[in-house]
Amino acid sequence: MITEKYTTPATPKWLGYALQSLVFMSGHHKGHCASNEIAGHMCSEATLTRRVLSRLVKAGIVEAREGRDGGYALSKHPKDVTFADVYRAIQMVEPLYTGLLETTSNGPFATETREMFMEVIHESEQQLIRVLEQHTIADLIVRINKEK
Numbered sequence: 001m002i003t004e005k006y007t008t009p010a011t012p013k014w015l016g017y018a019l020q021s022l023v024f025m026s027g028h029h030k031g032h033c034a035s036n037e038i039a040g041h042m043c044s045e046a047t048l049t050r051r052v053l054s055r056l057v058k059a060g061i062v063e064a065r066e067g068r069d070g071g072y073a074l075s076k077h078p079k080d081v082t083f084a085d086v087y088r089a090i091q092m093v094e095p096l097y098t099g100l101l102e103t104t105s106n107g108p109f110a111t112e113t114r115e116m117f118m119e120v121i122h123e124s125e126q127q128l129i130r131v132l133e134q135h136t137i138a139d140l141i142v143r144i145n146k147e148k
Contacts (some may be wrong), residue, residue: 008051010090017044017052018086022137023144025062026078032063032071052090059089078141084132 024041025033039049053072056062063075074081100121104114 010052010055014052014055014090015087017042017049018056018090019083019137019140021049021053021072022056022061022074022078022081022086023140025072025074026137026141028073031069032065032073034071038072055089055091056086059085061085061089074137078137081137082133083135083137084129086137087129087132 020042021038024038035050035053036046038053039046042049053062053064057064057072060075061081062072064070064072100117101114104110104117107113
């Protein structure tokens with residue numbers, strides 16, 4: 001899953017912030033959004049928001065522009081960005097299984113247990129990706145607008 005090392009490990013919380021950032025940017029039709037504006041909308045910190053957005057930029061989902069009129073903007077249409085695209089871009093270090101493998105370091109059957117846990121983790125990760133691929137940023141926008 002991890003293809004590149006980052007100094008700050010992503011957590012599952014980052015996925016939520018990334019998805020909400022994309023929704024916010026999709027409704028911002030006057031150019032690029034400043035990171036503090038995006039962070040304020042999500043009740044988050046601008047520094048964390050920039051870290052999350054940097055991964056989306058690297059994945060080509062978001063474009064960044066420096067300068068007076070700079071900020072962040074979607075580089076794709078919301079219907080073309082799946083939750084799986086965002087999940088892959090964030091590259092969480094410990095997806096949803098924090099600590100599971102840490103329990104298999106010692107014991108009479110630790111090796112076998114670890115092997116089985118690895119298989120289960122891999123299989124569930126594949127299932128998660130399949131589900132995430134069925135949902136787009138556009139779907140989330142529709143849901144949000146329906147609730148208003």
